Amino acid sequence: MNLLPKESVPRSECRLVLGILYCSAQKALEATLLSALKMLDVGKWPIFSLCSPEEIKLIRQACVFGSAGNEVLYATENDEVFVLGMNCSGCLGTGDMQSTIEPRRLDSLCGKKIACLSYGSGPHVVLATEEGEVYTWGHNAYSQLGNGTTNHGFVPCQVSTNLVNKKVIEVACGSHHSMVLTSDGEVYTWGYNNSGQVGSGSTANQPIPRRVTSCLQNKIVVNIACGQMCSMAVVENGEVYVWGYNGNGQLGLGSSGNQPTPCRIAALQGIRVQRVACGYAHTLVLTDEGQIYAWGANSYGQLGTGNKSNQSYPTTVNVDKDRVVEIAACHSAHTSAAKTQSGQVYMWGQCRGQSVTFPHLTHFACTDDVFACFATPAVMWRLLSVEPDDHLTVAQSLKKEFDNPETADLKFLVDGKYIHVHKVLLKIRCEHFRSILNNDDEIIEMSEFSYPVYRAFLEYLYTDNIRLPPEDAIGLLDLATLYRENRLKKLCQQTIKQGICEENAIALLSAAVKYEAQDLEEFCFRFCINHLTVVTQTQGFADMDHDLLKNFISKASRVGAFRN
Structure with a gap:
């Protein structure tokens, strides 16, 4: 199969071809595309009808971008990177501005393993590899490529200024500015700054990456996003900081004035945000309770x-x-x-x-x-x-062998059901088993925990994840506490949080106190305060332990829950 270009085509011809495809290709090609894909469904984006089913079958990553969805970058199972489309402002990175309806390979990115990608309106492209390197190309009239110039970038070039020894884990682009997040929680920005969107305190364009400081100086950022001309950052305690253009109130500060440096959204006080997403001029956030604010x-x-x-x-x-x-x-x-x-x-x-x-x-x-x-x-x-699903990693192989009677050398009998495991893996993964398992053990009866709980625990040792409904996770939290499995304890708390409601909030709070799960305890307490009227009318609150009730009322009073 030849993935190299046969020839470049004139822009007018490419536009005509793309226009025809957008009008008629989707229904005719969707069945073929979907049958060719293992898991990644790109058939709903008409530009992929320019690719053969054989080419699509190899795609493992893809991003459709541009002013009309007329450009695409994708990576194959062999970590080769290809582009095709209109190539506005050289955004395909092929070294020229020629449109192409044939996939063209970007040799400079092949083998790099793409971790994340974002794009601007020019468009310009910002890409980070799994190694944490940053590459940019495309439109650069406002220095949004971070290379210190305003010359368009026709090939991907690494951005190293001020990012040396930094591992970038997330990237975001506004219309003409760029932002990256490093593994140590620092934010760097560059590019267009007419409204303060790079957070430098001025409105001068920023030609190279510079760290956003101000009130983010001592904060650890965990998520970033950009609107057209504004920027957002979520820090590890769930606070949201915003800066840039605010003419439509997209900063959430209660005003319409621009903000040249990061400012915390005071209206979200007491709410822990996990993720932020920006539209053209609107903002969405997702809280740790699964609630959306906009x-x-x-x-x-x-x-x-x-x-x-x-x-x-x-x-x-x-x-x-x-x-x-x-x-x-x-x-x-x-x-x-x-x-x-x-x-x-x-x-x-x-x-x-x-x-x-x-x-x-x-x-x-x-x-x-x-x-x-x-x-x-x-x-x-x-x-x-x-x-890819045709090659199993070590982790995938272990996951596949859980509860496999053909290879297991040990069985746990729980509630009359067997769970098949491997002694050596249990000893490697868990200190508890290292001290109790003997070579001659074949069957171990377990009566302390239910079958769903103990199965979830053993599966966790094979997968590093838990599959258990929130209501059953309390039993697993008990097990994790008993076996001193601190990471499992954290996962249980995350699962329990997902199942909280007014009816069970007090029960979950009691469990968190019992098992000394401080993060879960704080989460449940905040949930109870935010839903105080309904929670205090539940049977769980009526049956609340006296000491726990006393402590709850005292703590609620300190945070002002009973003020008029």
């Missing part, structure tokens, strides 16, 4: 509030009664999407030119499909990635 521009209903009025303060978005686990937006569109814990996908905002002002339940299985089928332009809001 603010900013709302002319298409992209805030999901039921109207089209802009909001300069964080406003709750009601997505049914289910817990939200993912939010999606991108700075080139006015569309919002979310996925719930049960797998339902909702969309709102500008959807195929229509204004959807409330979250609308879709038939999609992922938020990516919302942007493929309903956003304008039809671009990807993130780099789509998939692991």
